[in-house]
Amino acid sequence: MLVRIFAALEPDHKSRQALYDLALKAGIGRVIPAYDLHLTLSFFGETDDAERLKAAVRSVNGAEIRAWVGGRRTFGNARALIIEDGGAIAEIKRKFCLAAEFDDERKLLPHITVSRKDDFVSEPEQIQIRLCALTLFASENINGKREYTPLSSTFLKPERRFGCMLFDLDGTLTDSAPGIKRSLKYALDKLGIYGYDPEILNKFLGPPLVWSFKTYMGLDDDTAVRGLAEYRRNYNEMGGKYVAEVYPGVEKLLAALKEKGIRLGVATVKPEKTACEVLEHFGLIKYFECVSGGQPDERKADKKSVIEQALKRIGKAAGEDVLMIGDRVYDIEGGISAGVKTLGVGYGFGGYAELREAGADYTAASATDILDLI
């Protein structure tokens, strides 16, 4: 029987299932079973040297890899998803080849084959996946079906834990869009602005409001500041701030993080007083050591400074063990410039493409997914 050997990186369960679903969504009918999905590093064909390769697999040390689906490609009859990362995949391959004394001349183009039968109909979504193990596989054809048998495997270590997590408020902890839009509409009415596309209000979710008024509505400085005042009046005094919902799983997540002794804070460009009131209203304030927000004069409130302010209040230095969690490009960019790791939540106002472009280190599809990181 023809047995061929290859080394591959394996996605974890959630990633496998996500890749499988992704391929289905992109129009492939017969997707390779989720548990067989892998990213091939080196192919050895038929070899008698399995023992040495097994030992080489075991000797590799490394941290698990976060990578992105970056498109699709066809190799012969194989339809594959292109996987992009910052070079960690190539590094694992290098370590493995070194240990195996194997000189792999083939250029590595990281991809995961999802079908050998059907073709893509549409572009796959760009999701993030986690590669958690390096495994030596044997592949053989049994009754016309390709079977993969893992011969040996090494677990890539989970990344280090976070000692401190900072959360954005709107779009991350609470879905405040309805309240914000209601108050925006009120402010624009007061300024006498009508006839705009209601969709444009979605763009106001996240960035500082004066900037948004100027950018999206073409207002001059004075009118923008007036718009802000009207917005605040409606939002703060007329109940707009309470027209919101806590995202599912958030409370459970915060309780679990707190129990694990992780220090929690809120870093939002929303005025601090409002942020506190909202958190109190929804019973979330008890989880946080500090709430760092914008000061009443909006100009100061950029994301980087509220993050720095939050860290100062908690008494923690910026670094690799601090995580900023948010839903928009501003949260990610702010986090990066403040020197902390960043996580983007896909359920918020921004979406995956925006988060990826901004350079988020991690993404999560739901609040409970964030727990996987610790």
Next chain:
Amino acid sequence: MEYKVETHLHTALNSSCAKVSPEDVVRIYWDNGYDALTVTNHWNRKIAWKYFGGERREIIKKYLGGYERVKELADGSMRVFFGMELALREDYYSPFNFGAAEILVYGITPAQFKEYAFDLIEFGYPELKEFSAKRGWLLFQAHPYRERTRRIDVRYLDGLETYNNNPRHSNRNFLARARRKKYDLLMVGGSDFHQPEDVGAGVMLDKEIGNETELADALRSRELKILKPR
């Protein structure tokens, strides 16, 4: 004589799925007339690194805690053997895994577990089989036809769990029986005890056994009856 042995049992504090404390486990099994229990708590990467976490030595200590406590509480009233429900690599049961595979290991002793625990979860199936054969352990795929489970190549197994009593899953034991027969494998049956109502299954032997090795020998001899609750 009849010697009633539980072969598939989980205790609380070893995985989030098992709900019964060692104290209650001993009481429930005593009430149900068992002579011996095999504690087969889950062992896999997720249990080790996520559920327990920390230093390797600490993880092993915590893992063995459930077994040791049951043994201590049984205090000779029933024999308590060590065993394991092992999942290799990423094959542990989870809502996201549509190709899970779990292996019941018999014959392994707590001392051997301490020595090889972290090797076991990194093995591939051929490697595990070879390693086990050298040490006289037996490998049975647990509930091979449960939902979201894939069948491991029989070359890497000694037997199948042909009766699994867990009422919260669709175990399709009849298919497991047919597969065992087709490949002429060894068989075992167990309660897969996680909650009080699960108790009742196991194997009935015709002689007393005293340790893990004798349990493996008894299973290998095929002289047993699979016990099913009425």
